Amino acid sequence: MSLVEVTFRAMLGRRRTLLMLLLAALPVLVAVLARAGGARLDDGLTAILELGVRTVLPLTALVFGVSALGAELDDGTIVFILAKPIPRWQVAAAKTFVAGALAAALSVGSTLLSGLVIAGLDPTGLATTVASALAVALAAFAYAALFVALSVVTGRALFVGLVYTLVWEGVLAGLLPGTRAFSIREATLTVAAALAPVGAGIDGDIELGQAVLLLAIVLAASLAVTTSRLGGYEVRGTE
Amino acid sequence: MTAPTAARASDSTVSVENVSRWYGNVVAVNDISFAIGRGITGLLGPNGAGKSTLLHLMAGLLRPSAGSVRVLGAPAWRNPSMYRSIGLVPEREAVHSFLTGRQFVALNARLQRLSQPDAATAAALRTVDLEAAADRPVGTYSKGMRQRVKLAGALVHDPQILLLDEPFNGMDPRQRLHMTELLRRMAEEGRTILFSSHILEEVERLADSVLVVYAGRLAASGDFRQIRRLMIDRPHTFNVRSSDDRRLAAALLGDASVFGVNLVDGRLAVSTSEFGAFARVLPRIARDAAISLYELTPTDDSLESVFAYLVRR
Numbered sequence: 001m002s003l004v005e006v007t008f009r010a011m012l013g014r015r016r017t018l019l020m021l022l023l024a025a026l027p028v029l030v031a032v033l034a035r036a037g038g039a040r041l042d043d044g045l046t047a048i049l050e051l052g053v054r055t056v057l058p059l060t061a062l063v064f065g066v067s068a069l070g071a072e073l074d075d076g077t078i079v080f081i082l083a084k085p086i087p088r089w090q091v092a093a094a095k096t097f098v099a100g101a102l103a104a105a106l107s108v109g110s111t112l113l114s115g116l117v118i119a120g121l122d123p124t125g126l127a128t129t130v131a132s133a134l135a136v137a138l139a140a141f142a143y144a145a146l147f148v149a150l151s152v153v154t155g156r157a158l159f160v161g162l163v164y165t166l167v168w169e170g171v172l173a174g175l176l177p178g179t180r181a182f183s184i185r186e187a188t189l190t191v192a193a194a195l196a197p198v199g200a201g202i203d204g205d206i207e208l209g210q211a212v213l214l215l216a217i218v219l220a221a222s223l224a225v226t227t228s229r230l231g232g233y234e235v236r237g238t239e
Numbered sequence: 240m241t242a243p244t245a246a247r248a249s250d251s252t253v254s255v256e257n258v259s260r261w262y263g264n265v266v267a268v269n270d271i272s273f274a275i276g277r278g279i280t281g282l283l284g285p286n287g288a289g290k291s292t293l294l295h296l297m298a299g300l301l302r303p304s305a306g307s308v309r310v311l312g313a314p315a316w317r318n319p320s321m322y323r324s325i326g327l328v329p330e331r332e333a334v335h336s337f338l339t340g341r342q343f344v345a346l347n348a349r350l351q352r353l354s355q356p357d358a359a360t361a362a363a364l365r366t367v368d369l370e371a372a373a374d375r376p377v378g379t380y381s382k383g384m385r386q387r388v389k390l391a392g393a394l395v396h397d398p399q400i401l402l403l404d405e406p407f408n409g410m411d412p413r414q415r416l417h418m419t420e421l422l423r424r425m426a427e428e429g430r431t432i433l434f435s436s437h438i439l440e441e442v443e444r445l446a447d448s449v450l451v452v453y454a455g456r457l458a459a460s461g462d463f464r465q466i467r468r469l470m471i472d473r474p475h476t477f478n479v480r481s482s483d484d485r486r487l488a489a490a491l492l493g494d495a496s497v498f499g500v501n502l503v504d505g506r507l508a509v510s511t512s513e514f515g516a517f518a519r520v521l522p523r524i525a526r527d528a529a530i531s532l533y534e535l536t537p538t539d540d541s542l543e544s545v546f547a548y549l550v551r552r
Contacts, residue, residue: 001338001346009337075333080343080392083298084350085322231317235300235329 003081003091007098010071011064020060020102024110027052031117045118045125046201049132052111053188057136058143058165061103065147066157068099069226073152073236082233092226096148096219100141107136124197131195132202139188142215145222146184152229180205184218187211250276252400252431253297258306260292267292269455270306275433279426281446281463282435289455290435291330294404297433298327310400323351326393330404330435332385336378340369340388343377347392363391368417382409390418394425401425403434407441419445474498475514479507480534481525490528494520508538 031048072078081091111133119125146164150157169185180186190204190211204211251274260268268289284290295301296308299315299322308315311324335343344363348356364373367387372380377388386406393401401422407415422445426432436442442449442463449466451459459466481487484507488500491509496517499510511517525532 001342002349006335006346010335076331077333077335079300079329080347081350083322083327085320086350087319234302235295
């Protein structure tokens with residue numbers, strides 16, 4: 001039983017898994033309805049893939065990210081992990097990996113299924129779907145790292161994470177284009193656009209280099225913050 | 240009191256020097272110094288006295304606001320490698336409830352990077368007598384079983400130092416006896432064991448030396464018997480009800496163990512300096528004076544008052 005295995009077991013609680021599966025099924029359901037309603041391949045596929053990037057990806061990463069460490073911090077079981085002679089970066093990496101892997105699995109699965117429903121075996125549609133899935137998988141780890149770090153910085157990580165995804169990425173990025181440079185969502189779309197065939201219809205508003213750099217910085221900085229906070233962890237609820 | 244510390248500095252495995260810990264305006268631990276060495280040390284104090292704070296400071300899970308805590312000569316704070324030598328049993332009950340007892344102990348063994356984690360796990364489960372329930376989820380365990388599985392996790396790497404926060408909580412008498420024997424055996428093997436408790440008798444039964452904490456301060460430390468004597472031979476006050484309180488008061492004043500009597504609102508309050516002596520002479524004095532005793536009530540016998548007395552000393 002390793003730290004990664006224990007974290008996987010802890011994260012796959014029945015209710016949480018069910019909720020996340022339902023969330024991941026949402027774009028697939030929309031795709032089925034759109035297909036039944038006769039949606040056009042080019043517009044429909046782009047809209048469905050972007051729906052996954054805007055909802056399933058950040059929300060699954062948020063839920064898994066804040067609970068990977070947050071649940072153990074809340075109930076005090078983290079003491080059994082931290083009272084051990086292991087470097088704190090390994091704890092931060094294990095928790096981030098598990099949260100990222102779970103968010104990636106659901107988001108990638110959702111992206112591939114919804115893309116297949118809309119595009120079928122159309123070569124361009126399939127290539128666009130796979131490009132989106134790759135970008136989503138990459139971004140899942142950046143999001144997860146950010147939300148794991150949030151959970152060790154604040155007790156209101158879920159709220160702060162929601163504000164980031166809904167307000168910063170959802171509203172401000174639309175109103176103030178300059179904020180898109182700090183949006184994981186925009187970076188994801190940019191990477192997807194770069195990997196997709198020309199004319200696939202996916203738009204990213206920042207440069208590819210900038211997008212990759214942003215994802216890398218978010219991942220590295222978040223891991224550094226988590227490691228540092230775990231290094232100075234103080235037990236809660238002491239008399 | 241100015242009692243000796245629990246261990247000489249040269250023998251100490253854990254030393255606490257002028258340590259304070261405060262949360263905003265609340266001082267949880269106030270300028271405490273002591274050193275502990277091999278054997279069993281009891282950390283005694285009422286609930287909220289600062290025992291858990293002190294234990295967490297020693298376990299490197301709290302940063303001292305002032306002073307320093309050293310474990311085997313190295314700072315306890317921000318020093319993960321220290322946990323090779325320490326086993327910690329926290330008071331909080333929460334354990335990864337979805338794991339079986341065996342998986343929980345094996346997790347501890349693997350995080351300790353043991354070369355043979357499965358063998359160490361089996362040995363630790365055997366030590367705490369939990370083999371029969373080892374493959375059940377911890378979530379189904381009783382409170383006492385959780386304490387034992389936490390202990391198994393803490394000693395799976397055979398640590399030199401064991402820190403246990405209220406380890407007897409939730410245990411039935413048989414489990415307590417087993418835990419007592421286990422801790423004694425481990426102490427005989429040369430380990431340093433510190434356990435906290437708010438129950439005097441528990442500490443008395445097990446500890447070679449004791450640290451008494453009250454209101455964040457170290458009220459006493461050293462040999463338990465000396466401290467126990469201080470606790471017993473402090474001024475005590477009793478309320479007595481008898482067939483003739485006034486005559487009994489006069490008779491009691493003639494005894495050396497009584498240094499004051501007070502008749503207020505029909506109640507006789509007796510102050511004595513020696514608990515044992517007073518308990519012996521009272522029936523004799525009453526019998527000699529042909530007075531019937533109806534009631535004898537200590538007015539300050541709570542552990543809290545004992546600790547408060549030690550702090551004033």
